[in-house]
Amino acid sequence: RKEVEQDPGPFNVPEGATVAFNCTYSNSASQSFFWYRQDCRKEPKLLMSVYSSGNEDGRFTAQLNRASQYISLLIRDSKLSDSATYLCVVRVVGAGSYQLTFGKGTKLSVIP
Amino acid sequence: DAGVIQSPRHEVTEMGQEVTLRCKPISGHDYLFWYRQTMMRGLELLIYFNNNVPIDDSGMPEDRFSAKMPNASFSTLKIQPSEPRDSAVYFCASSLGPQNIQYFGAGTRLSVL
Numbered sequence: 001r002k003e004v005e006q007d008p009g010p011f012n013v014p015e016g017a018t019v020a021f022n023c024t025y026s027n028s029a030s031q032s033f034f035w036y037r038q039d040c041r042k043e044p045k046l047l048m049s050v051y052s053s054g055n056e057d058g059r060f061t062a063q064l065n066r067a068s069q070y071i072s073l074l075i076r077d078s079k080l081s082d083s084a085t086y087l088c089v090v091r092v093v094g095a096g097s098y099q100l101t102f103g104k105g106t107k108l109s110v111i112p
Numbered sequence: 113d114a115g116v117i118q119s120p121r122h123e124v125t126e127m128g129q130e131v132t133l134r135c136k137p138i139s140g141h142d143y144l145f146w147y148r149q150t151m152m153r154g155l156e157l158l159i160y161f162n163n164n165v166p167i168d169d170s171g172m173p174e175d176r177f178s179a180k181m182p183n184a185s186f187s188t189l190k191i192q193p194s195e196p197r198d199s200a201v202y203f204c205a206s207s208l209g210p211q212n213i214q215y216f217g218a219g220t221r222l223s224v225l
Binding site: 043046087093097101103105 | 153154156157160167213216217219
C-alpha cells in the first residue's frame with residue numbers, strides 16, 4: 001500500500017464549479033499535513049497546511065480526519081487559474097527525520 | 113531573494129555518461145533536499161542535508177547516485193554512470209528548519225538516451 005494515495009483524476013470541471021479532492025495516508029504517525037500545487041512543468045508550491053480543526057483560505061478549504069487517516073481539499077467557485085495538479089503531502093516525525101511524503105497528485109482542469 | 117536555483121534546467125545525455133546537477137538554496141536556509149519526480153513513482157525524496165551534513169540518504173536509489181554539499185550555498189547530485197531509467201525531473205528544495213515550508217527550485221529535466 002502506498003503511503004499517500006490520491007485519485008489521479010483528471011477532474012474536468014466548468015468554471016464556477018465546486019470540486020473536492022481526497023487523500024488517504026497509511027502511517028498513523030503522520031503529524032503534519034499539506035496540500036501543494038504543481039503547475040504543468042513547474043515546481044511544487046505550498047498551497048496550504050491542513051489543521052485538525054479544518055482551515056480555510058479564500059476559496060480553498062482543507063479538512064483532516066485523523067481517525068480515518070483522510071485529508072480533503074475543497075475548491076469553491078473554480079477559476080481557470082486553478083488548473084494544476086494538487087499534491088497531498090504528509091510529514092512523519094521520528095528518529096530525527098522530518099521527511100515529507102508526497103502523493104502522486106490529482107490533476108484538475110477547469111474548463112471555460 | 114532569487115529562490116532556490118537549479119542548473120541546468122535541461123540535460124540530455126547518453127547512457128554511461130556522468131551527470132552533475134547543481135543547486136543553490138535560499139540564503140540562510142539550513143536544510144536542503146533532493147527529490148526525483150517521475151510519472152510512475154511521483155515525487156520521491158532522495159537525500160537531505162542539515163547544515164551541509166547528509167542526514168538521510170535512504171532514498172538514494174543505488175551507488176551510482178551521490179550528493180554533496182561543500183558549503184551552505186551549493187549542493188550537487190551526481191549520477192555516474194547514468195542509465196535511461198534515471199530520466200526524470202530532479203528538484204532541489206530548501207527550508208529554514210526541518211518543519212518549515214520547503215521551497216522548491218524549478219527542477220532539472222534529465223533525459224538519458
